[in-house]
Amino acid sequence: MLTLKGDKIFLRALEPHDLEFLFSVENDEEFWEVSSTSAPFSKFILRQYLENSHKDIYEVKQLRLVICEHDGTPAGFIDLFDFDPKHRRAAVGIVIKNLNHRQKGFASEALKLLRKYSFIRLGLHQVYANVGIDNISSQNLFEKAGFIKTAHKKDWVLVNGTFKDELLYQLINKDVH
Numbered sequence: 001m002l003t004l005k006g007d008k009i010f011l012r013a014l015e016p017h018d019l020e021f022l023f024s025v026e027n028d029e030e031f032w033e034v035s036s037t038s039a040p041f042s043k044f045i046l047r048q049y050l051e052n053s054h055k056d057i058y059e060v061k062q063l064r065l066v067i068c069e070h071d072g073t074p075a076g077f078i079d080l081f082d083f084d085p086k087h088r089r090a091a092v093g094i095v096i097k098n099l100n101h102r103q104k105g106f107a108s109e110a111l112k113l114l115r116k117y118s119f120i121r122l123g124l125h126q127v128y129a130n131v132g133i134d135n136i137s138s139q140n141l142f143e144k145a146g147f148i149k150t151a152h153k154k155d156w157v158l159v160n161g162t163f164k165d166e167l168l169y170q171l172i173n174k175d176v177h
Contacts, residue, residue, distance in 0.1 A: 003113065003116055003117050003120060003121060004065070004113050004117060005113070006109040006110075006112065006113050007109065008069070008070070008104065008105055008106060008109050009067050009068060009069060009070070009075065009106050009109050009110060009113075010068055010070065010113075011065040011066065011067060011068070011078065011110060011113050011114065011117075012065060012066050012068055013053065013054070013065065013066070014050055014053040014064060014065075014066060015050075015066075016047075016050055016051075018050065018066060018074065019043060019046060019047060019050060021066075021074045021097070022046050022049075022050065022077075023041070023043055023046055024097065025076070025077060025095060025097050026040075026041045026046060027040045027041060031095055057080065057083050057122070058083075058085060061081065061082065061083040061084075062079060062080060062081040062082075062083060063079065063080045063081075063083070064077055064078075064079045065077065065078050065079070065110075065114070067094075067096070067106055067107075067110045069101075069106075074097075075096055075097065075098070075101040075106050076094065076095045076096040076097050076101065076106065076107070076110070077093075077094070077095050078092070078093070078094045078095075078110045078111065078114050079091075079092065079093040079094070080092060080114065080118065080122075080127070081093060087125070088122075088123060088124045088125040088126070089124060089125060089126045089127065089128065090118065090122075090124060090127055090128075091127070091128055091129060091130065092111070092114065092127050092128065092129045093129070094107055094110060094111060094138075094141070107141055108141060108144060108145065111141065111142075111145045112145065114127075115127060115145065115171065118173075119173040119175070124173060125172065125173055126170055126171060126172045126173060127170075127171050128147075128168060128169060128170045128171070129142050129147065129168075129169045130153075130156075130166050130167070130168055130169075131166065131167045131168075131169060132157065132159075132164060132165075132166055132167075133152075133164055133165035133166060133167060134164065139167065139169075142169040142171075143169070145171070146171055147169035147170060147171045148169065148170055148171070148172075149167050149168070149169055150168050150169070150170050151167065151168035152165060152167055152168075153165060153166045153167070153168065
């Protein structure tokens with residue numbers, strides 16, 4: 001598991017005991033804009049999701065990992081989704097739940113570990129992220145990680161009755177052809 005272990009955090013698979021943490025993140029309206037969620041999730045639905053989280057990324061086209069401090073405390077989630085094995089790419093999503101876990105480098109390190117995993121273990125050619133125009137902290141996160149802003153999508157997402165622009169960030173693995 002060296003690919004998924006960093007200096008401050010490690011990434012691990014979802015476990016049944018993550019239900020309460022998953023419930024708190026998925027039902028936090030602060031994150032709904034970035035996750036395209038518009039309604040709360042029940043514990044029943046999330047329990048089913050956890051029961052199926054062991055399935056292979058090639059089957060379900062996504063992978064969610066828990067970002068944990070070294071003592072095991074969950075700080076957030078990092079996802080690969082819209083996995084496309086033919087074109088060897090996937091989208092990246094990341095959320096740090098609590099304010100006391102933010103601005104500590106957890107997201108940066110999680111992104112670095114996921115990038116390494118994606119390029120080395122999955123052989124991806126690229127990972128990308130869609131970031132809201134007003135999400136400056138995420139823009140800074142992806143730019144610091146070496147992602148390049150390659151598109152500005154006008155009026156791309158509808159948020160609370162208002163269309164907002166979205167930016168596309170890409171990171172190409174130059175070592176994979």
